[in-house]
Amino acid sequence: MHCHYHDLDSLDRRLIDCYQRDLPVCSRPFLAMAEHLNTTEEQVIKRLQRLQAMSVLSRVGPVFDHALAGASLLATVAVPDNQRDAFAELINQVPGVNHNYAREHYYNLWFVMTAADESSLAARLNQLETMLDRKILRLPMLESFHIDLAFKIPWSELEEV
Amino acid sequence: MTTTTPLASVNGGQPIELNAHSQLRVLLEQGLPLTPRPWQILAEQCGLEEAEVMACVKRWQEESLIKRLGLVVRHRSLGIDANAMVVWNVPDEQVSRVGRALAEESVVTLCYRRARCPPDWPFNLFCMIHGVRREQVLEQLEALVHRHGLAEIERQVLFSQHAYRQCGGRYARRKSDEHAGA
DSSP states (O other), X not given: OOOOGGGOXXXXXHHHHHOSXXXXXXXXXXXXXXXXXXXXXXXXXXXXXXXXXXXXXEEEEEEEOHHHHSEEEEEEEOXXXXXXXXXXXXXXXXXXXXXXEEESSSSOEEEEEEESSHHHHHHHHHHHHHHHTSOOXXXXXXXEEEEOOOOOXXXXXXXXX | OOOEEEEEEEETTEEEEEEHHHHHHHHHHTOOOOSSOHHHHHHHHHTOOHHHHXXXXXXXXXXXXXXXXXXXXXXXXXXXXXXXXXXXXXOXXXXXXXXXXXXXXXXXXXXXXXXXXXXXXXXXXXXXXXXXXXXXXXXXXXXXXXXXXXXXXEEEEEEEEEEEEEOOOOOSOOSSOOOOOO
């Protein structure tokens, strides 16, 4: 989980800077990327595999739109701090949980539940609520102003750490 | 869209037939195979031609079902782990305007209006600020508050402490509903 920043050379960084979006949809995408970055297809593939193995990348692929792709909901629950890991583990076991974070707050576990449709989403949350024996706050999105996690990596700030 | 493959799954006892395009969705959510011809590999796995797979992906991009296609970075692994979720209790008649204004700020990576959950949760606007250091994130927040005149708006800052799971959405019905490890 820790800073792999110093293990990344300029080709790794350029790959990340150029291709968080607009990966080419052509028969040999990694070749097209290699040509753009002045390297070889083999190098691009090797680098991507390595970045993925290092967990710098979770994957190379599409990010689907939450609203169009199915049902999803941000939810939170307050649990005793000394049992937080155990509760988080229970939450992670429920199918459809794709984010699960501890945050500094009375409501200390925050997770996103997804499902193919609203009714299975509600069923999963109800089930989880029973299992945890705690009230789960459901915070549906009403309006999206900006959702873009493909922001530019601040390499120079990482350098200072 | 008529090809069906017997990728039968059990969901509440109901077997589900996945057609080739749904199957492609499931495969894509796990990421591209890192080989010279990834679309060809996916095509073989769901009984389509490479060209059909590429056409389908392009269509989903046009329809914005796919928001972006590329490297999905885990920011925490890079050391971008000062991640503040800032929640605000904005009067309903102002919330859209404030949300749009905050979303224009380069340090704000996510911004949305959510339903309040009274009496436990009065906050209706959420925005995320990702940074390398906590002090820097708090300074950026102060600057936002000042610039947009939000000092009077009730707010709380929730820094993340630990990521128990961070992975892409898994919406499509899949063979077994379990997860790839995060």
